[in-house]
Amino acid sequence: MSAVSPETQAVRSALSVIGSVEPAVAAAITDELTAQRESLKLIASENYASMAVLLAMGNWLSDKYAEGTPGHRFYAGCAQVDRIEELAAGHARELFGADHAYVQPHSGIDANLVAYWAILAHRIEAPALERAGAKHVNDLTEQDWEQLRQELGSQRMLGMSLDAGGHLTHGFRPNISGKMFHQRTYGTDPATGLLDYAALRETAREFRPLILVAGYSAYPRRINFATMREIADEVGATLLVDMAHFAGLVAGKVLTGDFDPVPHAHVTTTTTHKTLRGPRGGMVLCQQEYAEAVDRGCPMVLGGPLAHVMAAKAVALAEARQPAFRDYAQQVADNAQALAAGLMNRGARLVSNGTDNHLCLVDVGSYGLTGRQAESALLDSGIVTNRNAIPRDPNGAWYTSGIRIGTPALTTRGLGTAEMDVVAGLMHEVLSSTRPGTTKAGTPSKASYELDSALSGRVSKEASGLLAGFPLYPEVDLG
Ligand code: PLP
Numbered sequence: 001m002s003a004v005s006p007e008t009q010a011v012r013s014a015l016s017v018i019g020s021v022e023p024a025v026a027a028a029i030t031d032e033l034t035a036q037r038e039s040l041k042l043i044a045s046e047n048y049a050s051m052a053v054l055l056a057m058g059n060w061l062s063d064k065y066a067e068g069t070p071g072h073r074f075y076a077g078c079a080q081v082d083r084i085e086e087l088a089a090g091h092a093r094e095l096f097g098a099d100h101a102y103v104q105p106h107s108g109i110d111a112n113l114v115a116y117w118a119i120l121a122h123r124i125e126a127p128a129l130e131r132a133g134a135k136h137v138n139d140l141t142e143q144d145w146e147q148l149r150q151e152l153g154s155q156r157m158l159g160m161s162l163d164a165g166g167h168l169t170h171g172f173r174p175n176i177s178g179k180m181f182h183q184r185t186y187g188t189d190p191a192t193g194l195l196d197y198a199a200l201r202e203t204a205r206e207f208r209p210l211i212l213v214a215g216y217s218a219y220p221r222r223i224n225f226a227t228m229r230e231i232a233d234e235v236g237a238t239l240l241v242d243m244a245h246f247a248g249l250v251a252g253k254v255l256t257g258d259f260d261p262v263p264h265a266h267v268t269t270t271t272t273h274k275t276l277r278g279p280r281g282g283m284v285l286c287q288q289e290y291a292e293a294v295d296r297g298c299p300m301v302l303g304g305p306l307a308h309v310m311a312a313k314a315v316a317l318a319e320a321r322q323p324a325f326r327d328y329a330q331q332v333a334d335n336a337q338a339l340a341a342g343l344m345n346r347g348a349r350l351v352s353n354g355t356d357n358h359l360c361l362v363d364v365g366s367y368g369l370t371g372r373q374a375e376s377a378l379l380d381s382g383i384v385t386n387r388n389a390i391p392r393d394p395n396g397a398w399y400t401s402g403i404r405i406g407t408p409a410l411t412t413r414g415l416g417t418a419e420m421d422v423v424a425g426l427m428h429e430v431l432s433s434t435r436p437g438t439t440k441a442g443t444p445s446k447a448s449y450e451l452d453s454a455l456s457g458r459v460s461k462e463a464s465g466l467l468a469g470f471p472l473y474p475e476v477d478l479g
């Protein structure tokens with residue numbers, strides 16, 4: 001009889017304890033593992049954290065309030081939280097070569113909010129206090145306070161447009177950043193699909209933003225952050241790089257020199273759960289000048305820190321400092337290139353004709369489909385992707401003309417470049433066999449589609465057959 005692994009014991013025991021109180025939660029946790037094991041996950045922003053990362057979150061560190069920073073808390077009894085936060089921040093500084101790391105943000109959106117307010121505090125509020133001879137905002141007269149509020153609310157931000165791959169938090173109206181800042185965008189060159197630095201420089205010179213944001217959710221190429229910093233310096237902007245998507249490639253030294261944001265950006269924000277393969281959360285790295293303002297993230301915009309998640313961040317960052325993580329990051333990039341080549345060799349059109357990070361953007365217009373139709377047809381065939389706008393998208397942000405695919409999750413499962421070609425073949429077969437459907441009234445529809453169910457069933461089987469050779473959480477056997 002084979003021995004039961006410690007991970008299996010841990011998960012079985014946890015599920016039994018949870019199930020004794022609310023069996024529906026234990027059942028949902030179990031079913032989620034089954035679903036994740038069976039799906040061919042190409043969502044570029046998702047990954048699978050290690051069992052050590054997951055287990056670090058499920059404990060009584062969650063019970064503690066610890067507003068403030070290590071050694072400077074608004075609550076007593078925070079010695080262990082201090083220890084954990086210092087450990088995670090130390091790992092982050094070492095891993096990324098940052099002056100300062102703030103590991104409290106609960107998510108990527110929160111990390112960006114902390115960063116924006118830190119920049120406003122440093123560049124707008126601090127000089128206003130100095131002018132008024134005040135130490136604290138509470139010391140300002142009503143008149144000075146009102147003037148400062150007006151100033152804080154009238155600053156400018158320049159970020160990448162959504163259809164070029166930017167993120168809602170980079171100054172777009174549905175997010176609070178778009179309500180806080182006057183915003184303009186930059187984009188890509190229509191001929192190459194690459195970021196147009198010359199046009200960006202022009203816009204920056206004319207618009208003179210307080211904050212220049214670089215970073216993306218759906219741009220398949222490297223960004224030259226040395227050039228970005230040069231542009232920011234020329235117009236007196238603070239350079240903020242949101243590396244939420246590609247932090248793992250920075251940690252794993254795939255993106256180095258001009259393509260590593262940390263030495264160039266004044267402030268770098270990230271999530272910890274995408275390519276970095278940690279728990280769901282965020283982080284802010286910054287140059288020393290911004291450290292004090294960044295550390296005021298809680299209570300400025302954040303609630304009390306999640307000590308259990310900071311513990312998991314410390315574990316994930318320790319993992320990312322191991323040599324094996326560099327192999328992983330390189331494999332993520334190699335796999336993305338293999339997937340791109342596999343699709344292009346079969347006739348697919350990719351935005352920018354390829355990738356040099358972890359993601360590709362397929363223009364499914366080349367298959368006569370909208371992103372919505374392609375996403376659904378692939379899902380029917382056991383392949384999980386998400387639709388995404390492409391530059392100058394004729395179908396807008398809801399139906400879109402693109403499919404975003406990424407390799408971080410499949411690489412964690414152990415799939416390599418040979419398997420990426422198989423995945424590309426399956427995707428191409430589904431996309432080239434899908435036809436746009438019609439509405440009930442018989443007019444063309446951007447959502448419905450026609451796909452032979454025998455074909456989608458066969459592709460699903462082939463996808464799960466492929467995955468069977470690369471078990472997810474093989475150390476966990478739920479019986
Ligand atoms: N920034 C970028 C570039 C992202 O792609 C995302 C998430 O997709 C975020 C921020 C927000 O992260 P979260 O969902 O953790 O708030």
